[in-house]
Amino acid sequence: MAKPIVAIVGRPNVGKSTLFNMLVGERLSIVKDTPGVTRDRIYADVNWLNYHFTLMDTGGIEPETNNQMLRHMREQAEMAIEMADVVMFVVDVKQGVVDADYKVAEMLRKAQKKIVLVVNKVDNFDKLMPDVYEFYNLGLGDPYPISSIGKLGIGDMLDEVTALFPENEDDAEDERPRIAIVGKPNAGKSSIINKLLGENRVIVSDVAGTTRDAVDTAVKWNGKEYVFIDTAGLRRKNKIKEEIERYSILRTVSAVERADVVVLVIDATEGITEQDAKIAGIAHDRGRGMIIAVNKWDAIEKDNKTVSEFSKKVRNTLSFMPYAEIMFVSALTGQRLPKLFEAIEVVIQNHSLRIATGVLNEILTEAVAMQQPPSDKGRRLKIYYMTQVSVKPPTFVIFVNDKRLMHFSYTRYLENKIREAFGFAGTPLKFIIRERKEK
Template identity: 60%
Template sequence: MAKPLVAIVGRPNVGKSTLFNKLVGKRIAIVEDTPGVTRDRIYAEVEWLNQKFTLIDTGGIEPESEDIILKQMKRQAQIAIETADVIVFMVDGKEGLTGSDIEVAEMLRKVNKPVVLVVNKIDNLKLEDNKYEFYNLGIGEPITISAALSLGLGDMLDEIVRHFEKVEEDEEDEALIKVTIVGKPNVGKSSLLNRLTGEERAIVSDIPGTTRDAIDSLVEINGDKFLFIDTAGIRRKSKIKEEIEKYSVIRSLTAVDRADVCLIMIDATEGVTEQDEKIAGIAHEAGKGVIIVVNKWDVVEKDDKTMNDYTKQVRNALSFMTYAPVIYISAKTGQRIPRLIELIKYVADQNSMRIKTGVLNEVISEAVMMKQPPVEKGKALKIYYATQVSTKPPTFAFFVNDEEIVHFSYERYLENQIRQHFGFEGTPIRIVYRSKKED
């Protein structure tokens, strides 16, 4: 199941981005410079009381418009209404109730979505009584916070997660291989979906942006069950002018979250673009199985070196994703579609593979003997033991004498050793370090 989606709405300058950064800023660890992953972010994963959700900062997706502030605010609220499971309606406790706040409240009352009313900028007890005028909005009990000073955030988060639906995982759902098709518009996602499902489930046209929403297709192929999720194309921010396209971007992000395997579709006639890098970064950071699918290969003029040269270009552009297999297809002619289906099954297995602790430690011990850890801060790293703590993506915990002295190059070495012995093709690997005093 996709994580719940929570959107922060409100007129400009009430503190939406400040709250967003406060909630997610310290939780985002920059492990590597993946293009588009940590820059210009308007969404992020937040965890509270063991519940994870995706937080959207609508302040980051305001439409390019010369309209008055009220219309801009209204569009933001409309986007949130269409996409979010819970809406955080933020108002300014210092400035007080405004006509714009009333306009938003009227819109929110018309929809069947839980709304958490948050009065921001209550920086001290003297300002606490400012919340009472916001009862006039008819939205419910105002919760006072100071996003800048981190006051009241716990009570606010308690109220947010209280509205999440408790959904039990369907046992039958576990047998499905969930596949999301992502890529910029007009790359052939809908055509590929039609090939994979064997029927015209998605409208195919040459107009970028035809697919406005995510479409699920349940298919059984040779006894294996697949859930294919076609998504709206993710566009550059400069080209996003219609609110419905912003809505599609957010739905694409949630579609990636639902997937076991993401097909990153690239147009063979264009090569890897900056937008492709950003899309791949989303799937990489989400820890999904990934296959790089180069479509429209049938229209490329080729010789015996074309595929190898093209693969080098792909690897260079997506250098953070060397684990992902590359396949060349034509959704139009059906070229290599059977091979793609087999590859999806294989990558899904790799993403969910679990290694026994004893076998893992034999490999790690041998790796350390072959190459000793570098000395950092005058101290040598000692690895006591390792264990796999989760799958999807495969995540390993290494118990060491000091987690602060793990060098990035040695971490990469350990990951390469794990891949060399166990494969994990098509899936990122996560390694976490935990300090443990020597007995």
């Protein structure tokens, strides 16, 4: 389920963005199917042979002084260590090994992270190979020479990256549901986790002692164990606004990647913002179960319209996830936090709910009878059959005579019928349209 995460770190100008764009390819410039969410190109899915992973570009800020650069690189490396399974440490053959490279290398070595040392701008292997050997001095093992522009050495480098992926995903063996608590800085993520955990905290002992797992907390509720993934505590001191945004997005991606269910915490005193939509979009794209928790509900003045008005604004801004329940909570007073736990459990169930094909097709037949499928130039859409092929999120394949006739709005109509029949509250549903020859 959870895809490995690979983070790119390195000094400014070594070619991180060029490498990122080359690996991601042109296909993916904008994610269109999440309305209202314009996607920064700082993370993307990469498919290489049979491997699928999420690539993150941690760079992008040009510090002015050497001091600033060192600080920035340290933070970059820290973030990468926390978030990624494998770190691509990119250096520049033209500049050779510089002081900052040594310092970052030392940090990465100490963290015992899986590292691939990538020497970029080796546009001519014959001529530049001698310069590549210098990078052995960093003590990170074999340097992998590449040219991001010339697309040289990429295969060998990726072979090494994928060889370092966790063997049997530790998450796969762990049956406990994983819940990521995400949201803007200061929304109250830590407060909610602490309150939810209360006395129920148990030690996450059987998970390997990597830095990433340090943010995981296991808790027992109604006799069942859950693992919470916290994204709180981003250090903000001295940071540029763009930097904070970038890190909080990447961190969210990393947490969401590992989660089954996501709780988006919104600060009621600030209202819902574009940044909230961005964060929600990540969970939606990845097909996670979803709950919207409007926190600090104690802190705002209310009358009998406040809930419906606030809900309306949330629904408008997060129009791509009408399936998510909105809850009004307070970490301070504990108001409705037990209900939040109940909601999490419901979403977990729905996220892995399977519907038998027979029942599904009864609903389909009925739905088609009630509203005729669309037609175009005299040719009408025929829907033959539907079956659920997977869970987390529930994914359905619909067999039709002609894919082009399947309008988005009709898929939406069918989705609504399925939801009317089976609920599926809190989980996105995925539909795959397949053509089958007419009989």
